[in-house]
Amino acid sequence: MSQGHRYGEPNVVWASRQIPSQHRVFAEFSIDAQDPRWGPYWRNGNIPREEGDCFFTDSIRPEEIIAVYEPWHHRYNYMLQSGLIEKAKAGEFDRILDTQEYGPAVRKAKAS
Numbered sequence: 001m002s003q004g005h006r007y008g009e010p011n012v013v014w015a016s017r018q019i020p021s022q023h024r025v026f027a028e029f030s031i032d033a034q035d036p037r038w039g040p041y042w043r044n045g046n047i048p049r050e051e052g053d054c055f056f057t058d059s060i061r062p063e064e065i066i067a068v069y070e071p072w073h074h075r076y077n078y079m080l081q082s083g084l085i086e087k088a089k090a091g092e093f094d095r096i097l098d099t100q101e102y103g104p105a106v107r108k109a110k111a112s
Helices: 071-081 085-089 103-111
Strands: 013-016 027-028 054-055 067-069
Touching: 071 085, 071 103, 085 103
Parallel strands: none
Antiparallel strands: 013 054, 027 067
């Protein structure tokens, strides 16, 4: 979700069905199709399934947020699925603790 004014858009919150790059924090949320905050094109459940982007005329409320994903989650999940957590705990990846890309995931693995 983000607010945009760059190309003359209205002051709204933009959202997408696409997972953003692995370098951004993003929130997964759920709101009713009849909610009046949907932009006019998407209001009343007229959300085309093939469309990825939509907008809201107000904020998403905290209770509507299902999950928040941080960039390190992708790397941590990769380590988990690849069986690398025990190696991380043993210190095999300590050399990359200071890197921005993998450091947070390795720190999380060591703490788990």
